[in-house]
Amino acid sequence: MKILTADQIKKCDSATIENGISSINLMEKAANACVDWIQVNFKQAKRFLIFCGQGNNGGDGLAIARLLYEKGFDVEVFIEKNQMKFSADAEINFKRLKLIKGIDINNFSDVLIVNNEKSVIVDALFGYGLNRELSNDFKNLIEKLNQIPVPKISIDIPTGLYADKINEEESAIFKADFTLTFQFYKRSFLHPETGKFCGKIEVLDIDLNSKFIDEVKTDYFVIDGSLIRKIYKPREDFSNKGSFGKSILIGGSYGKIGAVLMSTLSALRTGSGLTFTMAPECGNLILQSQVPEAMFIGVGEKYVDDIEVQEKAVYGIGPGLGKEKQTQKALFDFLKSYQNPMILDADALNILAESQNLNLIPKNSVITPHPLEFERLFGKTQNSFDRIELAKEKAEELQIFIVLKDHHTAVITPERKVYYNITGNSGMAKGGSGDVLTGILTSLISQKYDIEKACLFGVWLHGKAGDLAAAEFSEESMLPTDLINKIGEVFQNLS
Ligand SMILES: NC(=O)C1=CN([C@@H]2O[C@H](COP(=O)(O)OP(=O)(O)OC[C@H]3O[C@@H](n4cnc5c(N)ncnc54)[C@H](O)[C@@H]3O)[C@@H](O)[C@H]2O)[C@@H](O)CC1
Ligand SMILES: Nc1ncnc2c1ncn2[C@@H]1O[C@H](COP(=O)(O)OP(=O)(O)O)[C@@H](O)[C@H]1O
Ligand SMILES: [K+]
Missing domain, CATH: 3.40.50.10260 (YjeF N-terminal domain)
Known part of the structure; x- marks a missing residue:
């Protein structure tokens, strides 16, 4: 609309x-x-x-x-x-x-x-x-x-x-x-x-x-159900796991393995064909036992110290990543050697903000800052209207998609269009909700949704699943993991 x-x-x-x-x-x-x-x-x-x-x-x-x-x-x-x-x-x-x-x-x-x-x-x-x-x-x-x-x-x-x-x-x-x-x-x-x-x-x-x-x-739009119904692609019958992409979630560090676990689970629940978690060894047992469908790639002991480049994969990087020196180096080395669009969230954004090396972000990538992360990346603004204007400038300058998270998350495109999301509720104002969004976006892009459409669908789906979780458990009690378990119901209602 x-x-x-x-x-x-x-x-x-x-x-x-x-x-x-x-x-x-x-x-x-x-x-x-x-x-x-x-x-x-x-x-x-x-x-x-x-x-x-x-x-x-x-x-x-x-x-x-x-x-x-x-x-x-x-x-x-x-x-x-x-x-x-x-x-x-x-x-x-x-x-x-x-x-x-x-x-x-x-x-x-x-x-x-x-x-x-x-x-x-x-x-x-x-x-x-x-x-x-x-x-x-x-x-x-x-x-x-x-x-x-x-x-x-x-x-x-x-x-x-x-x-x-x-x-x-x-x-x-x-x-x-x-x-x-x-x-x-x-x-x-x-x-x-x-x-x-x-x-x-x-x-x-x-x-x-x-x-x-x-x-x-x-330049301004609301993401509504009719737009989503045009974006949604039902799965082909004649297909196999290779048809639905390869998602690689990178993150986790000692004490923050849950973050990348939730991203991984969300990517699977959103339909990713093959799903990998690249995380430190301290997360191996937890990830393999909690999400047996995903494959584990160990990179470091207590934090990520290397990022493997794989062909034909979509990377979602950041949840629980931490900012250890080795992790920073691994991220920079990866960004220097890999030029395909990816999703960057949380500590991946904080690392980039500290270095101010934003030109390393591959074109057409998606970054998912909350307002504070946005400020670290691009500087302070007077109010949220000015923040959107700055996001439009930066999305165009860097040729990236900015998913600016808030009560009404805004997707800002390289063409300076702004799409506001109206699903979601304050039950999602809990650590972990953002990690779920990273998994959803990684999964949709790996399933070959056009990147702009993946962002619109992703934020809408995330909020809609949050609304179903709130309806069942209350805004107070619902957990990000409840939200993940409602993703399926949103798809059922779409098809
Ligand atoms: N035919 C139409 O144009 C329709 C208009 N509609 C209604 O009309 C509204 C807009 O009507 P108007 O354009 O008459 O505007 P408003 O009724 O919002 O305001 C009236 C007038 O007050 C003056 N004004 C503005 N700020 C003021 C202030 N701070 N102190 C004192 N006066 C001030 C302005 O000259 C303004 O035109 C819509 O919000 C909607 O409710 C609806 O009836 C739908 C159809
Ligand atoms: N009050 C709210 N209403 C709607 N959505 C919200 C609300 N609070 C948080 N969210 C959503 O939850 C997510 C929180 O992300 P983030 O702040 O990065 O948390 P995390 O620490 O889990 O990564 C965002 O997608 C945001 O839009
Ligand atoms: K009024």
């Missing part, structure tokens, strides 16, 4: 209106989509307190108020009565609303004397039209609303957030439990500093102009 800027969404709305539907009917459609969702998800609610601005986001709120009232809910509307300069469509909806006797229209300042029991607050103050920080009056209102302990729904965007950039300050942003957004994810939903205000996101389809959406140029 494409992600558009506020400007592009406005153009998309206009293209939709030019091609048939009137703007007031489009607003009605948007409002109906919200009300349909609210009816299903807030059956028990008694009363909706709907806060409406003066632009089209407010217009949505006024229409939602009328439609909810018609469905039998109690509704109270809050507006700025002293300064009514509605947009054309909001004005029409305000007039329609005034004809209904049962809806109280209050001033923003009346909010404290409202009976809030069994109420739901709906925020339709500002949407993607926000183009400057809020005035103090709005800041005060939002701070007040944020304190009221009732469920909160934002229409299109939590008020105070921009669609596509970071705020100067976080103090005055509506804190939603649910955001009902139209047609597209907005970039701000996907970054930690801003996304935490959105709650659960529901993307409602309001049939915006598909030709415009197909043709509009953007």
Whole structure:
């Protein structure tokens, strides 16, 4: 799914209106989509307190108020009565609303004397039209609303957030439990500093102009199920183990054998035909007994001191590797003699960061840093939006894929495209989850998935398996090894 800027969404709305539907009917459609969702998800609610601005986001709120009232809910509307300069469509909806006797229209300042029991607050103050920080009056209102302990729904965007950039300050942003957004994810939903205000996101389809959406140029995308279904390649019947590639996982050191073990197991569970673990001898017994399907290649006693070059293999290097001098030398010697794309993670990245010898990374390789590893490699940035911009520069300069791990992991391609992943959960915030991803990516690339597609499929699959593990064991209790055991279920659901 494409992600558009506020400007592009406005153009998309206009293209939709030019091609048939009137703007007031489009607003009605948007409002109906919200009300349909609210009816299903807030059956028990008694009363909706709907806060409406003066632009089209407010217009949505006024229409939602009328439609909810018609469905039998109690509704109270809050507006700025002293300064009514509605947009054309909001004005029409305000007039329609005034004809209904049962809806109280209050001033923003009346909010404290409202009976809030069994109420739901709906925020339709500002949407993607926000183009400057809020005035103090709005800041005060939002701070007040944020304190009221009732469920909160934002229409299109939590008020105070921009669609596509970071705020100067976080103090005055509506804190939603649910955001009902139209047609597209907005970039701000996907970054930690801003996304935490959105709650659960529901993307409602309001049939915006598909030709415009197909043709509009953007660098930003969300990885969704339909994209994955196009990428996924079912296994051929007429095949053998040689058909599904050779994955070599390199890592482990005394006390950190589990990391490379989990990568190995993940590579197998993702379908690798032949799987090897290159690790120090101290891991031999553990690996052979825990993962008998994998072959062990001993390289060193307590840490990796050599890396063997093998033909026609895909290497995933780093989990549990450590940074011993000999290990560093082994990595550099290997990178100097081997030029095929590989996956570099964890300590392999930390070693490279310390040497700043990033040009040794073969073209089209995949690196999988978490934000701190990214900073070690490429330097500090002010915020996560700037981090993505720096990642775009570096992916292009080094001609590599950067899988920037986070709550919404981003895959950044050498062509500067950015794909955000929306599967996964905080149960994955445990040591070991990253090692699993390295195994998955190594396995997909060894099975000859195109590298960009492998990255998109890999991060999605990793998160999806994490979601299944959380559903069974809870986010608190699920382990990275539970996630590995759910990879199969994700494939079953795909085929
Ligand atoms: N026909 C359409 O264009 C549709 C628009 N929709 C709704 O319309 C919204 C966008 O509407 P608008 O473009 O009217 O914008 P908003 O309703 O988000 O904002 C209203 C206006 O407020 C002004 N403003 C911006 N920042 C401000 C600030 N800090 N303090 C005071 N005023 C400020 C701007 O001039 C802006 O246009 C979407 O988020 C969505 O909810 C939906 O109804 C779907 C169809
Ligand atoms: N809160 C979260 N929501 C979704 N995914 C998460 C969350 N926390 C961690 N993850 C995922 O778990 C993995 C953690 O990787 P990393 O930090 O390298 O851990 P490790 O120490 O196991 O290598 C990443 O793929 C990341 O996207
Ligand atoms: K809003």
